[in-house]
Amino acid sequence: MVGAGIAGLSCALRLIGRGWTVRVLTDRPPAESTSHLAAAVWFPTRAGPRDKVLDWGRRTFTELAAQARAGVPGVVMRESLTLYREPPPEQWWADAVGEVRPARADELPAGYPYGLRFAVPLVEMPVHLPWLVDEVRRRGGALEQRRVESLADAGRDADLVVNCSGLGARTLVGDTSVVPVRGQIVRVAHPGLTLSVRDEQHPGGRAYVHPRAHDAILGGTLDEGEWDATPDPATGAAIVERCIDIVPELRGAEVLEHVAGLRPARPTVRLEAEPAGADTPRVIHDYGHGGSGITLSWGCADDVAELAET
Secondary structure: OOOOHHHHHHHHHHHHHHOOOOEEEEEOHHOOOOHHHHOEEEOOOOOOOOOHHHHHHHHHHHHHHHHHOOOOOEEEEEEEEEEEOOOOOOOHHHHHHHOEEEEEEOOOOOOOOOEEEEEEEEEEHHHHHHHHHHHHHHHHEEEEOOOOOHHHHOOOOOOOEOOOOOOHHHHHOOOOOOEEEEEEEEEEOOOOOOOEEOOOOOOOOOOOEEOOOOOEEEEOOEEEEEOOOOOOHHHHHHHHHHHHHHHHHHOOOEEEEEEEEEEEEEEEEEEEEEEEOOOOOOEEEEEEEEEOOOHHHHHHHHHHHHHHOO
């Protein structure tokens, strides 16, 4: 297994569940991965193709909802509200979620005549990723920190390599269709919120507010092709202002941190198998999830496990 973000760790657990002996290779600790920075609310973003995203997302929703019921660390179901200035179109992802209802007038902030209410999984990644790592190890898997130079290097003495390398696929397998989509967020002190709120069409840019146990994540950006992961203070200030538009209770909330990360995106998620080569074992690719890493993780892992058995 190459990669210890949400894709790699979920695949590792699915394969372990089918009796595979799994070793996860990563060039950096999971706490330094893009997954660790993610706001990690179920919501399909910058990923394709749509039919497969809906299928992967539906199965991931089911898995995460079960984890929330079971009390898995960091996973909760979060009431959510999406805001609109015009009547919202039919949401293509709604079938994966269950009940989606129009928001009442008393549930909408000033300036928004329309909204949709539903509940989706929220995953607090600084809590959940360490649990996933521990679960992989508890169930007999191993985690090894080292840089992988090639699939042949990763597959030495292995029967199968699962490539969950994200942006690393550009160099690992020469896939230059994988591009960074920079996302900047702001972490603020918990203002006592219980509702996730988003406006994907805010005039100033995307706006979302996701309350977690002890803080709230404000976002965000989708800066395609931007490699610089240094947070920009002006961008952060703009994020805060538009998030106050959708959640006025945020005004005056203490800013704890500005963070930026690089999502690995490509025109479509690559999930496919390749036969063994002269110097490599069989390979299954699972990367290019864009802003939908947590949203697609377990559905993709299911398919990886199925491919591993064929």
